[in-house]
Amino acid sequence: MAAPALLQGIKILTLEQVHALPWGTAFLADMGAQVIRVESAGHLQDRKAGPFPSGKPGDEWWNEGGNLAYFGTRNKQSLCMDVTHPAGKEIFLKMVRQCDIVTDNFRPGTMRRYGFDHDSLAAINPRIITLSSTAFGHSGPWSKAGSRARTIDAMCGMSALTGYEGGPSLRASNNYMDHSTGNNVAYALLLALYRRNKTGKGMRIDLTMQETGVSCIGPAILETQHGITRPRLGCAHLWKAPHNVYACAGNDRWIAIAVASDSEWAALKQAMGNPAWAQDARFDKSESRWQHRHDLDNQLAAWTTTQDDKALMALLQKHGVCAGAVLTAADLVQDPHLRQRGFLQDYDREGTPTVGVRTYAGRPFSVPGVSMSIRHTAKMGEHNSAVLQQVAGLSPGEITALAEQNVIYTRPRAGEKAP
Amino acid sequence: MQADVSGILAGVKVLELTHAPSGAFCAKLLADQGADTVKVEPPGWGDPLRREPPFIGGEPHPERSTAFLALNTNKRGITLDVAQAAGRELFLKLAATADVMIESYPPGHLNDLKLGYEALKAANPKLILLSITYFGQSGPYAHFNGDDLIAQATGGFLYAVTGSTHKPPMGTALQQMEQTAGRNGVIAIMAALMQREQAGAGCHIDLSVQEAAIATPSGLLHPYSFTGRNPRRGSGDTNVMDGMHLPTREGEVTLTTAGTGGRPMEVWSEFIGEPRLLDPKFATRLSRQEHWEELRDLVAPKLKEWNNLDLMRETMARGLVIGLVQSPKQVLDSPHLAERGSFVELEHAEAGELKYPGPGFFFDGENPMQTVRAAPCLGEHNAEIYRCELGLSNDELSRLCAARVI
Numbered sequence: 001m002a003a004p005a006l007l008q009g010i011k012i013l014t015l016e017q018v019h020a021l022p023w024g025t026a027f028l029a030d031m032g033a034q035v036i037r038v039e040s041a042g043h044l045q046d047r048k049a050g051p052f053p054s055g056k057p058g059d060e061w062w063n064e065g066g067n068l069a070y071f072g073t074r075n076k077q078s079l080c081m082d083v084t085h086p087a088g089k090e091i092f093l094k095m096v097r098q099c100d101i102v103t104d105n106f107r108p109g110t111m112r113r114y115g116f117d118h119d120s121l122a123a124i125n126p127r128i129i130t131l132s133s134t135a136f137g138h139s140g141p142w143s144k145a146g147s148r149a150r151t152i153d154a155m156c157g158m159s160a161l162t163g164y165e166g167g168p169s170l171r172a173s174n175n176y177m178d179h180s181t182g183n184n185v186a187y188a189l190l191l192a193l194y195r196r197n198k199t200g201k202g203m204r205i206d207l208t209m210q211e212t213g214v215s216c217i218g219p220a221i222l223e224t225q226h227g228i229t230r231p232r233l234g235c236a237h238l239w240k241a242p243h244n245v246y247a248c249a250g251n252d253r254w255i256a257i258a259v260a261s262d263s264e265w266a267a268l269k270q271a272m273g274n275p276a277w278a279q280d281a282r283f284d285k286s287e288s289r290w291q292h293r294h295d296l297d298n299q300l301a302a303w304t305t306t307q308d309d310k311a312l313m314a315l316l317q318k319h320g321v322c323a324g325a326v327l328t329a330a331d332l333v334q335d336p337h338l339r340q341r342g343f344l345q346d347y348d349r350e351g352t353p354t355v356g357v358r359t360y361a362g363r364p365f366s367v368p369g370v371s372m373s374i375r376h377t378a379k380m381g382e383h384n385s386a387v388l389q390q391v392a393g394l395s396p397g398e399i400t401a402l403a404e405q406n407v408i409y410t411r412p413r414a415g416e417k418a419p
Numbered sequence: 420m421q422a423d424v425s426g427i428l429a430g431v432k433v434l435e436l437t438h439a440p441s442g443a444f445c446a447k448l449l450a451d452q453g454a455d456t457v458k459v460e461p462p463g464w465g466d467p468l469r470r471e472p473p474f475i476g477g478e479p480h481p482e483r484s485t486a487f488l489a490l491n492t493n494k495r496g497i498t499l500d501v502a503q504a505a506g507r508e509l510f511l512k513l514a515a516t517a518d519v520m521i522e523s524y525p526p527g528h529l530n531d532l533k534l535g536y537e538a539l540k541a542a543n544p545k546l547i548l549l550s551i552t553y554f555g556q557s558g559p560y561a562h563f564n565g566d567d568l569i570a571q572a573t574g575g576f577l578y579a580v581t582g583s584t585h586k587p588p589m590g591t592a593l594q595q596m597e598q599t600a601g602r603n604g605v606i607a608i609m610a611a612l613m614q615r616e617q618a619g620a621g622c623h624i625d626l627s628v629q630e631a632a633i634a635t636p637s638g639l640l641h642p643y644s645f646t647g648r649n650p651r652r653g654s655g656d657t658n659v660m661d662g663m664h665l666p667t668r669e670g671e672v673t674l675t676t677a678g679t680g681g682r683p684m685e686v687w688s689e690f691i692g693e694p695r696l697l698d699p700k701f702a703t704r705l706s707r708q709e710h711w712e713e714l715r716d717l718v719a720p721k722l723k724e725w726n727n728l729d730l731m732r733e734t735m736a737r738g739l740v741i742g743l744v745q746s747p748k749q750v751l752d753s754p755h756l757a758e759r760g761s762f763v764e765l766e767h768a769e770a771g772e773l774k775y776p777g778p779g780f781f782f783d784g785e786n787p788m789q790t791v792r793a794a795p796c797l798g799e800h801n802a803e804i805y806r807c808e809l810g811l812s813n814d815e816l817s818r819l820c821a822a823r824v825i
Contacts (some may be wrong), residue, residue: 006614019637027606045637051645066641087648115641137781142755145735146678150662151742153792154673157750159664159742161592162581169664169671169744170656172591173580179635181779183602188780190609193428197616203424203783211761212779217593220747221762221776228473229486230747234589235568235577238472243568245577245588254574313573317563324569326578326588329643329650332633337560343630344640359644364600365549365607366631368622 004074004370007033010193011391012101013092014038014076015083015116016048019149019178020104020209021133022071024185028101029075030363031371036099036387037073039080039380041409041416046072047380048419057418058354061381062411069349071182073378079388080381080409081402083114088407092142095391096121096128100196101189103131107146108138118204129192131205133185147209154176154256156213161220163232180216181209237256239286241293242268245326246301248309254326255309257300257316262286264321271319272303333359347374381410424782426789431612434459434513435494436501437523438467440567440594441551441628443490444601446521449608450493451778453501453787457513457804458491458795462498462742462823465797466491475770482769483795488794492765492775496825497804506824510534512809515542519550519608526556536623547611547620549604555627566630567594574632575639584653600631659714660707661686664744666719668726673745674718676704680739690737691721727810728754767793783825801825 010033016022022037026261029035039047047062050073058064065072082088082355093115096102098276102121104111111117111132118130118215132138135147135155153159153171162172188205196202202413214221220230230238237243242265245254259265262285277299304312309325327335338344343362349355363372388394390403402408428449433456435446443458443466450456460466464481471486472479481487500506511534514520520539522529529535529550539546550556553565560573571577571590583590606638607624615621619768633640638650656662660683662672689694695717701707707714723731727743734741740745746751751774762774763786770793777788805811819825 005617006610023637033608051642053645055648056644066645067637070637070641136755137759140755140759142731142735145731146738146740147742148675148677148740151673151675151740154664154671154742154744155750157745157747158592158611159673159744160671160746162589164583164589170581170583170589171662171664171673172595173636175637176580176591176595176635178601179637180599183599183606184779186606187448187609188778188782190606190613191427192782194609194613195423197613199423201423205780205782207780208494211756211759211777214750214756214761215779216598217747217750218597218776219485219593221751222475222485222489222773223473224747224751225774226475228475228501230473230592232592235587237568245572254572254578256568256577258568260566262593269697271437313563317560320564322564322566322569324563324565324571324572327575328512328578329575330435332575332640333644337554337558338630340560341555341558341630342629343555343627343633355645358641361640362630364603364628364634365624365626367607367610367614367624369618370610 003032003375005032006370007031010034010101011099012036012103013095013099014102015104015106016180017043017105019175020181021103021185022046023179023182023252024133024189025076025103025160026071026074027186028189030368035076036079036095036383036391037076037378039078040082041080042082044412044416050419053355060352060354061418063352064355066358069347069358069374069377074374075376077383077387078378079384081384083406085407087365087402087405089114091388091394092116093124093391094393097125098391099125099128100193101129101131103185105133108132108143109136122202126202127196127200128202129189129196129205131185131189131207133207133209135209137208137211149175149178149209152209152213156210157217157220158213161217161230161232164234165232165236169232177209177213181207181212184212192269227306227333236293239290241286241290242296242300244297246297246304248304248307248312252311253309255304255312256324256326258322260322265289268316268321269321271316271321306413345373349377351379352377380412381408384408384410423685423785424785427787428452428454431455431519432517433457434517434520437521437551439523439551440468440486440490440521440597441604442467442521442602444598445551445604446494446548447490447492448605448778449519453789454519457500458494458496459499459510460496460797462500462798462825465498469797470503471532473620480769482767488767488770488773491794493789493791494795495800496798497801498798500824501534502640503824507533507823509809509824510806511538511542514539514546517543517546518612519549521551521604523551526550526552526561540621544620545615547608547615548621549608549624549626551600551604551626551628553628555630556625567597570596570628570632574629574635576632576636579639579650579652580636582652583656583797584651586653588652596628596632599635600626600628603631607633657711659707659711659718662750663711663715665715665722667722667730668724670727670746670749672722672727672730673742673744675740675742677740686739690734690739691718693717693721763788763790765790765793780793799823
């Protein structure tokens with residue numbers, strides 16, 4: 001499958017680890033940019049992260065992980081080169097002259113130590129766009145603090161807003177912040193490229209996970225300025241009722257139902273066959289339904305418990321009631337709707353037969369003419385020669401010498417432990 | 420006068436014809452970068468978001484919903500009934516000069532209004548149309564009703580991502596799937612804008628909120644395909660060193676073992692001054708899980724002595740990684756965010772002066788968020804757009820108002 005022509009010719013050098021930044025640069029790789037992921041044989045945590053076939057790392061574990069295909073090296077090139085080695089550093093800077101974008105997610109200060117900070121790179125390539133994706137940014141008293149996606153979840157205010165009704169705060173997710181940040185990375189880079197097409201100017205982007213997180217809770221930021229505290233409500237709603245998850249028949253099966261108006265409540269009653277309990281006058285009007293929502297939830301759950309979740313979703317939707325089965329990963333990979341839409345991608349990892357065909361989520365949008373599917377997953381150091389010849393202008397002899405000096409790698413160092 | 424790093428999308432005209440948070444947020448992200456964004460609302464009550472509580476000042480007011488104010492920054496606003504023939508005609512005039520249109524009607528409804536993609540394309544072949552719906556434009560669920568909760572449910576988010584193991588599924592706050600869809604929307608729009616520069620033509624983009632939800636947690640779909648294990652909810656809420664929230668003097672904190680050089684109990688025992696953490700029963704991740712209640716009872720009283728900012732400063736100085744569980748108020752008052760200039764102040768006629776979060780990135784050291792206006796009042800720009808830009812006379816405008824087209 002050919003890459004879309006959209007970003008053809010755009011070269012991106014990326015020093016990226018873990019989640020947020022690789023997720024962001026993957027969008028540009030999908031769109032046809034040449035994304036060169038500069039990896040280090042000394043830090044293989046992303047290649048150790050899996051998931052592995054049947055949960056077990058195989059003989060070539062460093063090329064088998066599922067996250068690599070989903071975002072890590074998806075449609076990217078892998079240059080496994082030690083940029084802290086003087087020869088590696090020189091080659092990196094040589095490539096910067098040919099590149100459009102350099103991205104990193106080191107803590108602030110690391111790129112400067114390597115001589116790769118924005119000013120140094122702009123001095124050799126004035127059109128360069130750099131993006132640094134960090135927890136707290138390059139300025140301010142917390143700029144040097146470390147983080148995990150879940151600590152950012154806490155720091156940005158999201159965890160404090162998340163929790164069961166009346167219960168303690170809970171982190172919203174292990175990696176929602178990574179994905180929001182990654183989406184923001186893609187947006188910021190596309191804005192910068194769009195501007196450079198018009199003005200010819202590069203720029204420095206200082207993007208943070210914490211501030212991306214704060215931008216996700218805009219209403220609560222406005223509320224607190226006027227003394228309004230948003231309660232934690234679980235799946236309940238500030239004014240809609242019924243609006244919650246309800247147990248269904250079977251083990252750990254649930255349905256979400258969200259009624260927003262009196263007419264939708266009437267439709268739900270009809271779908272239930274107008275049971276006597278639902279004729280209770282307390283439930284007639286929206287405000288009163290909300291006040292008595294706990295009773296309402298209990299009554300409704302007594303009915304849903306007898307129903308199959310997916311059949312109930314179809315029945316309620318047929319009556320115009322907003323409802324959705326709480327689908328699991330196992331449900332989703334065979335969901336008829338997603339299959340018919342072509343959202344799921346059964347991607348065969350050619351050249352890595354131990355992985356073979358696995359199912360991946362697609363992109364949630366389709367732009368005609370811009371295929372965003374997985375076309376290739378770069379193995380460790382797979383593109384060393386191609387990149388070093390084409391972008392750095394090295395000869396085959398020079399590349400062989402680099403391999404002999406252990407500046408470039410195509411497999412883990414001797415003694416590296418399997419995950 | 421702002422430098423040219425802010426307002427990158429100046430010159431891009433966006434028409435927003437949506438009635439769900441996803442589309443409003445998507446258009447806001449464009450408007451905040453300088454796109455001339457016109458929000459088209461039905462005459463009368465306008466966008467349903469205007470009725471969403473809570474309201475600044477407490478009482479329901481169409482200009483004071485925090486959700487509406489948060490998702491509509493830097494837009495102009497007009498009212499227009501596109502279901503009437505005269506309204507449709509005016510809309511097509513606006514679409515003729517727009518670059519991007521964002522809509523969120525159920526699939527097919529634009530066609531019923533004779534404003535489907537083909538009609539829009541005839542009026543403006545360069546138009547980029549983004550349709551955001553809960554289940555996309557095609558497929559067996561295309562006509563299902565949805566909201567953020569339904570997207571979380573059918574997107575796999577509810578079952579596995581947050582919540583506690585022995586409790587029902589639980590979602591994230593503040594309609595995050597709507598926002599995730601909006602963030603994907605701007606990526607798609609930027610791609611389409613750049614494609615149009617090459618190919619000259621616009622296109623119709625189909626974006627599904629359900630699919631945005633599925634694509635978001637990476638722990639979900641392909642891990643199942645690789646391992647056959649169905650991820651389950653609730654993993655960290657009883658792990659003192661990883662995920663559990665413990666009280667501080669004026670808030671809460673979550674700890675990690677990061678930055679301890681592989682000696683988490685030694686380092687944390689010294690930091691909080693509690694030698695009993697060195698007990699072998701807390702030595703491994705697994706044994707800490709087993710004895711989490713005892714561990715919590717040792718750690719919690721020590722953390723309670725700290726206030727948030729001191730705790731952050733001292734752990735940071737030692738290279739330890741913690742997360743303050745900040746309330747929105749603590750976020751707003753954060754000295755770190757203040758020093759960085761993360762928030763911008765916008766003025767609103769009805770809601771007063773408000774501090775807004777920026778986009779999450781700085782361009783050349785500047786917060787690029789536009790500061791044109793907080794959010795448009797209902798029909799605020801009717802005269803400006805209909806008279807000055809579409810050239811309607813005062814008489815025509817009065818007639819259209821009387822017919823409730825505007």
